[in-house]
Amino acid sequence: MASELTKSSRHSWVRKLQRSPLSTDFYSRDTLSVARDLLGKILIVDTKCLTVSRIVEVEAYSGDDPASHSSRGMTPRCAPMFEVPGRAYVYFIYGMYEMLNFVTEPKGQPGAVLIRAVEPLVGLEGVGKLRTNGPGKLTRALGVEMSHNREPLQGPRFWVADDGFRPPEIAASGRIGIREATERQWRFFVPDHPCVSREPRRKN
DNA sequence: CAGAAGATCATCT
DNA sequence: GATGATCTTCTGT
Numbered sequence: 001m002a003s004e005l006t007k008s009s010r011h012s013w014v015r016k017l018q019r020s021p022l023s024t025d026f027y028s029r030d031t032l033s034v035a036r037d038l039l040g041k042i043l044i045v046d047t048k049c050l051t052v053s054r055i056v057e058v059e060a061y062s063g064d065d066p067a068s069h070s071s072r073g074m075t076p077r078c079a080p081m082f083e084v085p086g087r088a089y090v091y092f093i094y095g096m097y098e099m100l101n102f103v104t105e106p107k108g109q110p111g112a113v114l115i116r117a118v119e120p121l122v123g124l125e126g127v128g129k130l131r132t133n134g135p136g137k138l139t140r141a142l143g144v145e146m147s148h149n150r151e152p153l154q155g156p157r158f159w160v161a162d163d164g165f166r167p168p169e170i171a172a173s174g175r176i177g178i179r180e181a182t183e184r185q186w187r188f189f190v191p192d193h194p195c196v197s198r199e200p201r202r203k204n
Numbered sequence: 205c206a207g208a209a210g211a212t213c214a215t216c217t
Numbered sequence: 218g219a220t221g222a223t224c225t226t227c228t229g230t
Contacts, residue, residue, distance in 0.1 A: 059211065067211070069226095077226060094212050095223030101211085114211055136212045208228090216220080 014052055014122065017042050017161035021154040027085035031104040031111035035060035036188050038102070040167040043118055044159040047143035050123050053132060054165070057117035057189040057196045061101070063110035065186065070110030080150050081110040088158055090139075090149040097136030100144045102153060102160070116187070118142075119195045133197045 005013060022041070027034055035058045045051050061068040061081075069078035069091070080089040080103055089101040089112050105111035117133040120141075124132065127141045139145075153160045173187040189196045 061211070069211080072227090075227070091211090092225060093210060095225075097212055099211060112211095116211090134213070205230090206228105208226105210224105210226090213222095214220100217218085 010122065013163075014044065014050075017052075017163060018044060018155060018159050021159045021161050022086070023154075024084070024086040027102060027104050027153070028106045029104065031060045031062045031113060032186070034102070034104045034111075035113045035186075036170060036172075038113060038115075038160070039170050039188055039190060040165050042121075042159075042161045042163050043115070043142075044161070045142045045144065046157050047145070047148070049143070051120075051142050052122035053118035053120050053124060053142070055115060055117075055160075056119050056167075056193045057115075057133070058187070059114040059116055060104075060186045060188070061112050061114065062186075063105070068110070068112075070112075074110070078110070081112050082108060083150070085111075086153050088144075088148055088151045088153065090144060090146055092146055094136075098139040098145055099135050100139050100142075100148075117189070117193075117195050117197055119193065129195045133195050 038055050038058050041055050043053050043055055063070050065071060070081045074082050077091060084107050085103050087103045089103050091099055093099055100115045101112040103112050114135055116135050118138060120127060120132050131141050132138050151157050167190045169191050171189055171191045
């Protein structure tokens with residue numbers, strides 16, 4: 001783990017991860033598989049400053065999910081979901097929050113995974129763990145903005161890499177709210193992880 | 205062009 | 218559990 005390393009070995013650990021980001025093929029698969037496999041992976045973001053964190057909670061948005069932006073075809077906003085996999089899809093919502101997603105599925109087929117919570121490792125010392133859970137708080141902490149829409153996840157600003165760590169356990173939430181109609185599970189997280197947000201309440 | 209909804213969050217009761 | 222902040226996107230007319 002990063003906190004156990006000395007400053008210089010931690011630096012080379014980060015550099016090594018930047019040199020071997022996950023390939024486009026990793027993202028060019030069905031969205032649920034990509035979402036599940038993203039848990040435990042390392043996210044490096046170089047915007048205002050360099051941050052390194054571990055992904056601990058995600059949410060899958062397949063093309064035919066009624067809750068997905070892509071469920072009613074391509075629009076200017078959700079166009080990135082139809083484009084090259086392995087890129088960022090960033091959008092603005094509720095007048096104040098940017099959401100960070102990774103584009104999935106082969107080109108032409110829509111899909112994305114929302115990054116909901118990360119565990120801070122490097123460069124987020126001044127930010128409490130509670131500021132990196134929740135998709136809106138997370139982008140604030142990492143400095144992700146609309147201008148990062150369509151940035152590749154293989155650098156020079158975003159990298160997602162595998163450091164060999166495997167979460168001991170992975171859980172999927174039940175069906176919630178509007179998406180109860182979709183008959184599938186979509187949110188994945190590391191159970192009992194301190195950075196994972198509370199499971200949302202079910203409507204009704 | 206108007207109106208509504210929204211992949212959220214902090215705050216209040 | 219409810220509400221307000223704050224604004225973009227999409228839909229319907």
